[in-house]
Amino acid sequence: MDVLVVGAGSLGSLLGGLLAREHDVTLVGREPHVGAVREAGLDVVGTEAFTVSPAARTDVPDATDLALVTVKTYDTADAAAALADCSLDACLSLQNGMGNEAQLAAGVDCPVLAGTCTYGARLVEPGRVDFTGRGEVVLGDREGGASALADEVADAFRLGGVEARVDADMPTRLWEKLAVNAAVNAATALARVENGALADSPGDELLAAAARETARVAREHDVGLSDERAVSLAADVVRKTAPNHSSMYQDVERGTRTEVDAINGYVVDHADGAVPVNETLTRLVRTWETGRNLRCSTN
Incomplete structure (x- = not known):
């Protein structure tokens, strides 16, 4: 091919x-x-x-x-x-x-x-x-x-x-992946930690909350993703990739634009109700991006 x-x-x-x-x-x-x-x-x-x-x-x-x-x-x-x-x-x-x-x-x-x-x-x-x-x-x-x-x-x-x-059933598969990325990427990027840091408190609580919000939004769009499965998938990825740096963490390390708008920001934009954890993560990453742009413009 x-x-x-x-x-x-x-x-x-x-x-x-x-x-x-x-x-x-x-x-x-x-x-x-x-x-x-x-x-x-x-x-x-x-x-x-x-x-x-x-x-x-x-x-x-x-x-x-x-x-x-x-x-x-x-x-x-x-x-x-x-x-x-x-x-x-x-x-x-x-x-x-x-x-x-x-x-x-x-x-x-x-x-x-x-x-x-x-x-x-x-x-x-x-x-x-x-x-x-x-x-x-x-x-x-x-x-x-x-x-x-x-x-x-x-x-x-x-x-x-x-x-x-x-x-x-790729529509469900994509929402499952979104739940994992929403739970892992922004949190590890902002805290500058490896994925494994989200396996223990307080990181695991943040991971679970972001995953549950994403699952709820998936169900609002007729995708049958339970809270329990979303949290389990995210926790499993964290365990299996404990020493890894998430893609968003790598973006922040390089000082480049992130994909937060299509991950946590997508959850926020497509939610019928409040998703406070994803909204906070999105705003914090966007704030970092704004600061990065300001720094670049003055150099």
């Missing part, structure tokens, strides 16, 4: 590198990373260590079989615009937050699949990605139901050594 990875940062580079062992892969990202990959290949270190030589560029080519989108949520509209003139058979979003699939579907002329990914990755330097933890890709029709296309893509992932399975 010819695979185009749009958003070759940490996760995109790792998945692209794994798939490049069996498929024709093109990484689309930013310099100097893509330049380093073009010159010397992509080094994967950590859980597995190998070097592959996928194509690497800063723009989208004319055609591909599958576009794997891993850009930050605030870049989804730009990714859709870039893919609009690319001949595609399928597009798969493996992004944080909610609403990405609808934005992509509005811009591309092909089926758009929804997906989640629990693989861990960290971009160490241009041309090198640290494989920090093996996980699973779950994908399916973005509106739910059986999908022969999703089966085909999952088969291609497994051929490349990526654990993948198809889920016929």
Whole structure:
């Protein structure tokens, strides 16, 4: 399969590198990373260590079989615009937050699949990605139901050594992922702590409250996610990824924009009633982003 990875940062580079062992892969990202990959290949270190030589560029080519989108949520509209003139058979979003699939579907002329990914990755330097933890890709029709296309893509992932399975209820799966991200990301970013810090009090209380609020909003949108399952999923992720830094924590460490608007902010914007924990987390992260912008503008 010819695979185009749009958003070759940490996760995109790792998945692209794994798939490049069996498929024709093109990484689309930013310099100097893509330049380093073009010159010397992509080094994967950590859980597995190998070097592959996928194509690497800063723009989208004319055609591909599958576009794997891993850009930050605030870049989804730009990714859709870039893919609009690319001949595609399928597009798969493996992004944080909610609403990405609808934005992509509005811009591309092909089926758009929804997906989640629990693989861990960290971009160490241009041309090198640290494989920090093996996980699973779950994908399916973005509106739910059986999908022969999703089966085909999952088969291609497994051929490349990526654990993948198809889920016929991706709407619920996406809300479950949102509950985990809402419970973990902002709290760890603001406190500057590893995920495992949320396993004990008072972090576990904050985690549970954010997850329960998200589950309630999911039910308001006809998704059957119980409070107990949302809290259990978030607690399980914290236990399994205890030494990891969340993606939002990494954003704050780098001083870059976060995805809070598509995570905790999405919960706030789509709630029928008050969600005070998610609202507070959202406002605090946005306050940090405002301060970062002010600092950047005076330097």
